[in-house]
Every structure is written in C-alpha cells, then in structure tokens.
Amino acid sequence: MQVKTFIASSAAQAVAQIRETLGPEAVVLNIRRVRAKGISGLFQRTNVEVLACVPKTAEPKPTNDAVLDHLREELASIKEIMLTLVQREASPPGFVNGPDDSASDLRISPILEESGLLRLYAHQIVDQIKAINGRVASSSVSEELSLAQRILTDCWKSPRPIQANTHIFVGPPGSGKTTALCKWMTNAVLLENRQACVWRLDGLSANTSEALSVHCEILGVPIHRCPASMKTAASEMLFVDLPGVNTSDETGLVHLQHMLAEIGEAEVHLVLNGSYESSVQLAQVRSFSRLPINDLIVTHLDEDTRWGKLWNLVLGTNYALRALSAGQNIPGDFRTASAAELLRAQFARK
Ligand SMILES: Nc1nc2c(ncn2[C@@H]2O[C@H](COP(=O)(O)OP(=O)(O)O)[C@@H](O)[C@H]2O)c(=O)[nH]1
Ligand SMILES: [Mg+2]
Structure with missing residues (x-):
C-alpha cells in the first residue's frame, strides 16, 4: 500500500488532487496544517497536508493456489488454537481453575473466551453448536470454529439506516x-464531498476540545459554540460535540437528556472505549440507555487485540454497532462495523 502526500492550500483542493491521482477508491489516512514553503511561508501562510492511499485489493489467483492458500491458513489457525489450548492447560502456580471451566466439553469454548467473549456467551454459542450437531464433541475444532462464526453472524444486528443529518x-x-466525530466528518467532507457544520457545545462542564476547532479550520468547516447560532441547509451534515458525562453523574446525565431533547431529531451515537473490559462497557451502556441512543461506536481498538469482546456488546445490549x-490519526482507521469485520479481527493470526 503506497501512501502519497498531497499539499494544497485548502482541504477542497487536496480532495481534487487526491481524486485525480488516486481515483475514487482513495482512503485518507491523516490530515494536518503545515507551514507553506518558500516566500508564502514567511507571511505565515499555511497549507493542508493530506496523506492518502488506495487500499490493496487481493490479486486474483489460480483456483488451485487459492484452495492451497485457504488450507494453509486453516492449518495455521488450527496450530495456533492448539498452542493456545496447551498454554492454557499449563496453569501458572497458584492458579485455580474456576468451577465452570469443565462446564463445556467442546474445544471451541476456551478459544471463544480467549478472543474476548464473556464465558456466558461462549457457553451459549457452545450450546447452540451442540444443538446443531446433535451430539457432543464430534466435530473438529475448525468445524466448531466455523459453526461458532456462523452463529455469531446470525446474532449480528445491523444499525438502522441513517435518517437524520444531525449526529450527536x-x-x-x-x-x-x-x-x-473528526474521523467521520473528515471522511464525509473529503471523500463524500458533503457539506458539514459543527456545534461544539458545553454541557454542565465546559467543552475543552480545542483540537476540534483546529480540525474544522483545516477542513473549512464552520464551527459554532452555541446551537442558536446556526441554520443548516437540508443536505448539510451537523456534527454535535459534547463534553463527556461519567456514568455515576446522575445530574450530568439528566442535563444531557434535556440537551438531546432540545436539539431534536438526530442520530445519537454512544461512544465507548473498546480497550475497557466488557463489564465496564456494559455498565456504561446501561447508564446511558435512558438517552435516545441509536447505536454504538467503539474506539481505541488499536489498544486491544481481543476484538471478540465486541460481541458482548452485540449479545448483551439492544444496540447495533455502527462504527469501529x-x-x-484523523481520519485513520474508522470503519463501518460488520460481523465479517469483527470475525476477521477476532480470529486473525497474531
Ligand atoms: N490509541 C487511541 N487513542 C485514541 C483513540 N481515539 C481517541 N484517542 C485518544 O484518546 C484521547 C481522548 O480522545 P477524545 O476524542 O478527546 O475523547 P472525548 O473526551 O470522548 O472526546 C485523546 O488523546 C485521543 O487522541 C483511539 O482509537 N486509539
Ligand atoms: Mg471531546
């Protein structure tokens, strides 16, 4: 994947350059303001620097090679799974297996837990595999794995289509x-050519996201500190940034509830730190569930390889995952959530 650097006097000009050079498939990796070179720089003029690339698409291979590659991949993942199991058998001194450890006699159960799934859900999947197989421990690990993936995929909830232009x-x-917010907005403005506007609002505490104002300036997106100060065109996207509220802050949550009611029709996204333990994430969802939440956005996924944790949000809440x-880096890695995406990362060879 070759990354190209584009320098232009505005974000719009950078987009034009990117489209001309890389075509419509281009993905923007990062955007920042840089001091202009030469005489313009002396007058404090700045340019916009955008890093973009075209993601690699897999080369089509002859059928035999593809089958062999698939088998090799299967073998490698089975090897890895077996290694994980052997390591788990050799418990460190002082480590006592929980009473539930023998509850499941399918080999897939510890693999699912290892990937981040809570034991409760791992066991539910195992029960379903048993029900499908009609007997116990008869299938191979790789068969169990593909059944588990099929069952998880069936549990996937797609987020409902976006209905409002306002995103909170x-x-x-x-x-x-x-x-x-910055990632989504940058993709919308640079790659989808959308008009956007931002409200950076205070809550009970002040909104100190200064970086948001800088980013809006780079993109040429108007930013307002107060809702009354703007009228949006029907097609314009409105992104609303608010200060965070702690789950134990009852007053803050009530205030936030009123603010959302005042803003009116909007897509409300609950943003969770994906590197936190599932128990914390689920407690956070519970606290925010009194708000009109549409879907979840999970962040910090670069900090944890156990993407199987995300299934605990799918299985343990009524909300769909919108984005990962x-x-x-802005926009960097910001992708639409899907069952396939989760499974790919969950069972990727490390
Ligand atoms: N490693 C990592 N850091 C992130 C990610 N998303 C945000 N951050 C950092 O986490 C901190 C808080 O992020 P911010 O967007 O300001 O959080 P907010 O308070 O919810 O608005 C900042 O330093 C961000 O750069 C992510 O996906 N991975
Ligand atoms: Mg913020």
Whole structure:
C-alpha cells in the first residue's frame, strides 16, 4: 500500500488532487496544517497536508493456489488454537481453575473466551453448536470454529439506516467522542464531498476540545459554540460535540437528556472505549440507555487485540454497532462495523 502526500492550500483542493491521482477508491489516512514553503511561508501562510492511499485489493489467483492458500491458513489457525489450548492447560502456580471451566466439553469454548467473549456467551454459542450437531464433541475444532462464526453472524444486528443529518456523540469523558466525530466528518467532507457544520457545545462542564476547532479550520468547516447560532441547509451534515458525562453523574446525565431533547431529531451515537473490559462497557451502556441512543461506536481498538469482546456488546445490549475506530490519526482507521469485520479481527493470526 503506497501512501502519497498531497499539499494544497485548502482541504477542497487536496480532495481534487487526491481524486485525480488516486481515483475514487482513495482512503485518507491523516490530515494536518503545515507551514507553506518558500516566500508564502514567511507571511505565515499555511497549507493542508493530506496523506492518502488506495487500499490493496487481493490479486486474483489460480483456483488451485487459492484452495492451497485457504488450507494453509486453516492449518495455521488450527496450530495456533492448539498452542493456545496447551498454554492454557499449563496453569501458572497458584492458579485455580474456576468451577465452570469443565462446564463445556467442546474445544471451541476456551478459544471463544480467549478472543474476548464473556464465558456466558461462549457457553451459549457452545450450546447452540451442540444443538446443531446433535451430539457432543464430534466435530473438529475448525468445524466448531466455523459453526461458532456462523452463529455469531446470525446474532449480528445491523444499525438502522441513517435518517437524520444531525449526529450527536455522547459517552463518558475520554472515550474518543471528539476523535470519532473528526474521523467521520473528515471522511464525509473529503471523500463524500458533503457539506458539514459543527456545534461544539458545553454541557454542565465546559467543552475543552480545542483540537476540534483546529480540525474544522483545516477542513473549512464552520464551527459554532452555541446551537442558536446556526441554520443548516437540508443536505448539510451537523456534527454535535459534547463534553463527556461519567456514568455515576446522575445530574450530568439528566442535563444531557434535556440537551438531546432540545436539539431534536438526530442520530445519537454512544461512544465507548473498546480497550475497557466488557463489564465496564456494559455498565456504561446501561447508564446511558435512558438517552435516545441509536447505536454504538467503539474506539481505541488499536489498544486491544481481543476484538471478540465486541460481541458482548452485540449479545448483551439492544444496540447495533455502527462504527469501529482504531488510533488517534484523523481520519485513520474508522470503519463501518460488520460481523465479517469483527470475525476477521477476532480470529486473525497474531
Ligand atoms: N490509541 C487511541 N487513542 C485514541 C483513540 N481515539 C481517541 N484517542 C485518544 O484518546 C484521547 C481522548 O480522545 P477524545 O476524542 O478527546 O475523547 P472525548 O473526551 O470522548 O472526546 C485523546 O488523546 C485521543 O487522541 C483511539 O482509537 N486509539
Ligand atoms: Mg471531546
């Protein structure tokens, strides 16, 4: 994947350059303001620097090679699974297996837990595999694995189509709301050519996301500190950034509830830090569930390889996952959530 650097005097010009050079498949990796070179730089003029690339698409291979490659991959993943199991058998001194460890006699159960699934859900999957097989421990690990993936895929909830042009990002402080907003907005403005506008609002506490204002300036997106100060065109996207509210902050949550009611029709996204333990994430969802949440955005996924944890949100809440975000770069890695995406990352060879 070859990354190209584009320098232009505005974000719009950078987009034109990217489209001309890389075509419509281009993905923007990062955007920042840089001091203009030469005489313009002396007058404090700045340019926009955009890093973009075209993601590699797999080369089609002859059928035999493809089958062999598939088998090799299967073998490698089975080897890895067996290694994981052997390592788990050799418990460290002082480590006592929980009473539930022998509850499941299918080999897939510890593999699912290892990938981040809570034991409760791992066992539910195992029960379903048993029901499908009609007998116990008869299938191979790889058969169990593909059955588990099929069952998980069937549990997937697709987010409902976007209905409003207003997007509000809520969640605990530091969960990655402003970063997720910037990522989404940058993709919308640069790659989809959408008009956008931002409200950076205070809640009970002040909204200190100064970086958001800088980012809006780079993109040429108007930013307002107060809702009354703007009228949006029907096609314009409105992104609303709010300060985080702690789950234990009852007053803050009630205030946030009123703010959302005042803003009116909107897509409300609950942003969660994906590197936190599932028990914490589920407790956060419970606290915010009094709000009109549409879907979940999970961030910080670069900090944890156990993407199987995300299934605990799918299985343990009524909400769908909208987007997955990994890393601080804007827009960087910000992808639409899907069952296939989760499974790919969950069972990727490390
Ligand atoms: N490693 C990593 N850091 C992130 C990610 N998303 C946000 N951050 C960082 O986490 C901190 C809080 O993010 P911010 O978007 O300001 O959170 P907010 O308080 O919810 O708006 C900042 O330092 C971000 O750069 C991510 O996906 N991965
Ligand atoms: Mg913020």
